[in-house]
Amino acid sequence: MKTKPLSYRQCIALAILLPIFGAIPFAQATEHTTGFEADLGGWTTVKDTSFFDWARWTNNTPSGYTGPSRAYAGQYYLYLEASYGNAPGRIAYVESPNFEEAISQVTFHYHMYGGHMGTLAVEAFDGSTWKQVWAISGRQHASHSSPWTRKQIDLSGAIHKVRFKGMTGSGYRGDMAIDQVMVVTGEGDPPPSNGIIPHSLIKRFTCSSHRTDRRDIDLGLDNTNAKFLVAMVFSSHVGPNPDHANHFFGRAISFTSASWSYEDGSRQGYYDENEAESNGYVGITHNGDAAGSDWYGNHELLIIPLKENHRMDVRLCDGYSSGTHYIKLRAIGYFE
Known part of the structure; x- marks a missing residue:
């Protein structure tokens, strides 16, 4: 001990x-x-x-x-x-x-x-x-x-x-x-619960030319007090360019039918570091400009805000997508 x-x-x-x-x-x-x-x-x-x-x-x-x-x-x-x-x-x-x-x-x-x-x-x-x-x-x-x-x-x-x-x-x-x-x-304060709690999980998603919404993704945290998930997200694209797709993860995936992320190639420069963050969700962005077929990938370390039920919503392939995207989320841990 x-x-x-x-x-x-x-x-x-x-x-x-x-x-x-x-x-x-x-x-x-x-x-x-x-x-x-x-x-x-x-x-x-x-x-x-x-x-x-x-x-x-x-x-x-x-x-x-x-x-x-x-x-x-x-x-x-x-x-x-x-x-x-x-x-x-x-x-x-x-x-x-x-x-x-x-x-x-x-x-x-x-x-x-x-x-x-x-x-x-x-x-x-x-x-x-x-x-x-x-x-x-x-x-x-x-x-x-x-x-x-x-x-x-x-x-x-x-x-x-x-x-x-x-x-x-x-x-x-x-x-x-x-x-x-x-x-x-002892009579002192118990250990703080605001540190990262290890949690191992892998979720895989795919999307193509159409925006895909999924809600209440089970992360194996239903019986915890988790508020944020820490995860590496890997996203690869196979298909022709140009391709400007965004993948969002979080507790408030409630966009309009044509969300602010749906922009043409010239405006996708807004994402300087291939990531976005706003009011209850975080995202990873693809930005391919070259013509012809390609195969490339992005990866980000995300701290994802979770819903009250300790799950998350996702919006995949939001934007202009001309091929198939393969997304893997590998959880590292969570915060309460």
């Missing part, structure tokens, strides 16, 4: 202000993170009614049609086996160490793909009893390769220990998994 102090800048600020305002007691929050790469990172497993403990694993779980295809981060994750008679309703726990400071926050990633999926829960120990603070049941992911879901739980009171409770569902297609668990202790 990795432990490191948080809020370094806050410590510097207090050091500057202490001589002015007098001594102020400072309780520093600390994060304790484990990705289960080498071992359980100080956590322990308890079988309870399950035939199997939660186990470290890499790549696909042994059963078909269930479990993730890879870890959220690194090579290993923990999963609960639902085969070999370990269903239905078999319970196993993963329990944290007993922390000296009270726990203020728990963050983790989970994957629940499978038609027989059971229930994953988080419980907190108040010194005398375990109390459930979060739970989710049933299939939550569409396939092995679906992106993992991040969950953050804020806690208060004298909580010094937490645990994950896995209860198998109706059959063998119920291998649930957890990864990259972070527990925050």
Whole structure:
């Protein structure tokens, strides 16, 4: 388990202000993170009614049609086996160490793909009893390769220990998994949530001579608080020139029938860096002037504003397009 102090800048600020305002007691929050790469990172497993403990694993779980295809981060994750008679309703726990400071926050990633999926829960120990603070049941992911879901739980009171409770569902297609668990202790502020959160996803689009609108593109972020997606967008064009097409991504793709981007070649010089940005969307622009056939591509790093449902709209081939465009969006992460 990795432990490191948080809020370094806050410590510097207090050091500057202490001589002015007098001594102020400072309780520093600390994060304790484990990705289960080498071992359980100080956590322990308890079988309870399950035939199997939660186990470290890499790549696909042994059963078909269930479990993730890879870890959220690194090579290993923990999963609960639902085969070999370990269903239905078999319970196993993963329990944290007993922390000296009270726990203020728990963050983790989970994957629940499978038609027989059971229930994953988080419980907190108040010194005398375990109390459930979060739970989710049933299939939550569409396939092995679906992106993992991040969950953050804020806690208060004298909580010094937490645990994950896995209860198998109706059959063998119920291998649930957890990864990259972070527990925050101490009375200071919890770690800031405004940093980039890693998220891996690829979406592919094509368009040709006609403008194409698509709405509510699923980015695998429905169960998050994502507001902006960070992604590399690659766009290649095959066909005759001239070609002046724009591809837009964001939360407010609401143009008129002839949008401002629909300009002839002489006006496309407006896009100095082959990109555009305005009120809820960002774009990537092709600007080819030479005659004859061509094959060329553009790429941009975009920070894409998302809709309230954590999805995005797209408008492709807006402008003059004489060939076929192939667009690949590779997500890197997101901001909340």
